[in-house]
Amino acid sequence: MPRPQADTDATREMLLETAEQIIKERGAISFTVSELAAACGMSQSNIYRFFPSKEALWEAMAERWFRELIEIMEDVVNSGDPPRDKMIAFFGRRVDLKRARYAADPALFESYMELGSEHFEVVRGYVDLGDHYLAIIVADAMEDGYFPGLDIDRTVSLINIMMQPFCNPELMMQMLDTLSEEKLEQVVDTILAGLSARPPADETNRPPLSIAH
Amino acid sequence: MPRPQADTDATREMLLETAEQIIKERGAISFTVSELAAACGMSQSNIYRFFPSKEALWEAMAERWFRELIEIMEDVVNSGDPPRDKMIAFFGRRVDLKRARYAADPALFESYMELGSEHFEVVRGYVDLGDHYLAIIVADAMEDGYFPGLDIDRTVSLINIMMQPFCNPELMMQMLDTLSEEKLEQVVDTILAGLSARPPADETNRPPLSIAH
Numbered sequence: 493m494p495r496p497q498a499d500t501d502a503t504r505e506m507l508l509e510t511a512e513q514i515i516k517e518r519g520a521i522s523f524t525v526s527e528l529a530a531a532c533g534m535s536q537s538n539i540y541r542f543f544p545s546k547e548a549l550w551e552a553m554a555e556r557w558f559r560e561l562i563e564i565m566e567d568v569v570n571s572g573d574p575p576r577d578k579m580i581a582f583f584g585r586r587v588d589l590k591r592a593r594y595a596a597d598p599a600l601f602e603s604y605m606e607l608g609s610e611h612f613e614v615v616r617g618y619v620d621l622g623d624h625y626l627a628i629i630v631a632d633a634m635e636d637g638y639f640p641g642l643d644i645d646r647t648v649s650l651i652n653i654m655m656q657p658f659c660n661p662e663l664m665m666q667m668l669d670t671l672s673e674e675k676l677e678q679v680v681d682t683i684l685a686g687l688s689a690r691p692p693a694d695e696t697n698r699p700p701l702s703i704a705h
Numbered sequence: 706m707p708r709p710q711a712d713t714d715a716t717r718e719m720l721l722e723t724a725e726q727i728i729k730e731r732g733a734i735s736f737t738v739s740e741l742a743a744a745c746g747m748s749q750s751n752i753y754r755f756f757p758s759k760e761a762l763w764e765a766m767a768e769r770w771f772r773e774l775i776e777i778m779e780d781v782v783n784s785g786d787p788p789r790d791k792m793i794a795f796f797g798r799r800v801d802l803k804r805a806r807y808a809a810d811p812a813l814f815e816s817y818m819e820l821g822s823e824h825f826e827v828v829r830g831y832v833d834l835g836d837h838y839l840a841i842i843v844a845d846a847m848e849d850g851y852f853p854g855l856d857i858d859r860t861v862s863l864i865n866i867m868m869q870p871f872c873n874p875e876l877m878m879q880m881l882d883t884l885s886e887e888k889l890e891q892v893v894d895t896i897l898a899g900l901s902a903r904p905p906a907d908e909t910n911r912p913p914l915s916i917a918h
Contacts, residue, residue, distance in 0.1 A: 649883060649888070650888060650891055650892060650895070652883075653867075653870050653880070653883070653884070653888060653892060654866075654867040654892060654895070656869045656870055656876060656880075657866050657869055660876070663869060663873070663876060667866070667869075670862060670865075670866070671866070675862070675863060675866060678863055678900075679863065679866060679867060681899065681902075682863070682867070682895065682896060682899030682900050682902075683895060683899060684899070685898065685899040685902035686894065686895030686896060686897070686898040686899020686900070686902070687891075687895050687899070689894075689895075689898035689899070689902070
């Protein structure tokens with residue numbers, strides 16, 4: 493007889509909460525499914541009935557971390573706000589959430605960051621999803637006349653470079669004291685105005701640099 | 706009889722090279738003066754004749770790492786180039802140097818980064834020195850009419866936020882594939898044009914964010 497779905501969900505949730513507690517207390521680097529099994533008093537094969545592979549467990553933990561961040565991005569993208577407001581909310585609301593999570597439990601926050609470094613193949617899809625939502629905002633802004641002469645991918649890449657402290661969680665926590673709502677607005681305004689301006693003619697004799705791609 | 710200065714310098718250099726080798730092979734986190742003493746076959750008290758404290762040893766290692774980076778910054782600041790060229794060279798030439806160091810020896814590069822995290826009080830002065838040089842370039846740019854209505858400290862802070870991938874070495878190595886000379890120029894042009902533009906009037910009803918400082 494198949495287990496009722498509600499029981500399965502409750503067990504999965506219990507396993508994820510236990511996994512969270514383990515990485516919080518012992519760090520994420522050495523965390524394994526067998527450690528989770530031991531902590532729950534379950535056999536490893538029983539755990540695999542709820543998460544069919546260790547990758548499925550990492551994915552469920554990532555899904556738990558990113559769920560609310562994705563809701564924010566969808567909410568912002570689907571709002572009828574002007575591009576400037578969307579840009580500010582897109583980064584600012586996620587900074588707020590990450591700041592709140594860090595304040596609530598710094599050790600857990602750092603363990604999730606460590607887990608993400610260990611299993612970056614799982615995080616990669618969420619990074620790409622963030623770029624996807626940002627690309628929608630950039631396309632909206634282009635319809636309003638921003639970023640003339642630039643394509644969407646290039647614009648997204650340049651915005652990501654200039655916005656790192658507002659989107660890279662490790663960097664954000666390092667720079668938290670220097671980041672403010674006012675500076676976020678100034679950076680967004682700089683991007684919107686500066687990436688919409690014609691670059692000055694390059695009439696210099698600076699020696700070439702080798703940063704080449 | 707005092708030791709000849711040349712002998713002292715040679716021994717200090719040998720100790721620094723050995724220290725470099727140790728952090729490269731075993732990481733910087735557990736590195737101690739007694740480990741250095743053991744590796745050189747010297748007593749700890751003998752090492753203290755060359756570096757009077759462990760702090761003096763960390764400082765000498767930091768000086769070794771930053772020497773050439775400071776030369777670049779001084780060279781750029783003292784050049785007669787226009788502000789745009791100075792900004793590009795200020796960041797670009799240091800990216801080139803760090804990229805070359807990373808390519809030459811990734812393990813040593815990462816060990817120095819780890820050493821810097823472990824002893825950030827030593828690195829702090831060099832970060833401030835970088836801000837000092839950037840402030841001189843910003844002041845030059847202001848004389849040319851850039852950044853109207855902004856003060857130097859605020860401008861330096863905003864530039865540091867937008868330039869993180871071009872100055873934070875850990876982030877730089879993570880993003881190396883996406884950074885290019887052309888993007889550096891586009892970011893500098895965005896900063897110069899965007900921070901010199903009047904921000905648009907804020908006529909929105911966006912909910913307030915809590916990023917507040």
